[in-house]
Structures are given as structure tokens and as C-alpha cells.
Amino acid sequence: MLTRSWPTRPLFHPSDLESVRRDLFRFFDGEEPNAFPPANLSQDDERFFVRAEVPGLKPEDIAISAEKNRLTISGKRVIAREGEQGRYHRREREDGTFTRTFALPQPFDADKVEASYVDGILTVTLPKAAEAKPRKIAVNGGGS
């Protein structure tokens, strides 16, 4: 099972307080703090973006499924042994399978979801459903 690595940082360094607070609140909000892969969820007017850190995978070993407002990414990382002769001094990189589901705040168009994999980062782009897009409402001037 793949797990997440945490930053190596001194405890209570002032600049870390913000991330400590974020970690705490994420925990209390009910998010799984060790969910793998770690990811960012963002949006613009037209789309949602999910970007996840999954280094060393082949695109064919990543599966993405989308339904309603949920996106699930799963995959398998295979690390081949380096060779018959020789020995490992360190073996820290983990292999195995992972699955993570993201609940998006609004519905998206599941037929138009796109994904790309660059530098070990998986980016999933989810166009918002028509009813989820912000609308500009013109304000009519009164009188005249």
C-alpha cells in the first residue's frame, strides 16, 4: 500500500504554523490525513482541476472514473528489482495499489473529463456542468 511522505521539518518553526494549522483542520474536517495520493483541487469559471502526485507510473496503470460529482483515481505502481547481481543499500520507494475518491462541490460533465500525466503529476480536468457555471447577470438601469 502506498503511503504519503511528510515534510521533514523542525517542530514549531514559525513559518510552519500555517501548515500545521491546515493539517489539524483537515483532520478535524474528517478528511483522511494520510490519503494517497496527495492532491490539490481547484477551479476556474469553466472547470475543476484535480492534480495528484503519483511519480513513476505508466499512464496505462492509472484508472479514472467519474460519476455525478465524484471522481475516483486509482492505480498501481510497479517497481522492478534492479538486477540479479548486486545489493540494495536503501529500499524506501513503495509500490502497490491506491484508490482515492474526490467529492467535487458541484456537478461536472463526466463525458468531457480529460487527464494528462506529466513529471509524475496526474492532472484531471473536469468541465463544469452548465448549471454549475457562474452566470453574469446584467443589471438594468431604471427609468429614463
Add this chain to the structure above:
Amino acid sequence: MNSVYKPAVDVFETDKAITVLADLPGVKTQDLEIDLRDNVLTLTARAAPVAAEKETDIVRELGPKKFVRQFTLSKGIDQSKIEAKLTDGVLRLELPKVEKARPRTITVKAG
């Protein structure tokens, strides 16, 4: 704010070379620095999450990162033949040993 991470590595050694594999998600070639001096190998890399200009965060678990890892290697690495390759966020570093550091089998001929 950069958080400093110690990347996960595999280090594999044969008679001919030492191979280092390091997970560096989001790192581009130009943001990776490999330094070897006095048998100390230092990997330093930076990764900044990509985002379009008008994006706003909803959930943010990943921020700008700095990866640092240092190793002391056995002597006898042929510095001119070091090869590094970064693929899909994984660095593969081949550190060949100099000829004289390799063990040899010497055949003894019958006299």
C-alpha cells in the same frame, strides 16, 4: 513557503556501478541539481504546483516543495561517467565505479 522533503530513494550497488532512484514528483530537469564532491552526493530539487492564472483553490494539500537528500558514497566513482535521467517524476542516477575500484577475477595460468 517551501516545505523541505526527504525524497524516498532506492540505492542499488553492483560491481560496476551504484544506481540511485529517487521519487521527485513535479520536478523538471532544470529544477534538479546533482552535486558530488568529496564522496558526498547531494540531490536538491524544487517543484511548484502548476496552475492556470485564474484558478482558485478548493482543497490544497500540495504546495511548493524543496527536496533534499544527501549520501556518502564509497570512493571510486567515475565522475565523468555519471548519468542522470528524470522520467515521470523519478530520477535515475547511474554512478559507474572507476575501473580500478572494480573487483577483478585474475585467471592463474598453469606454468
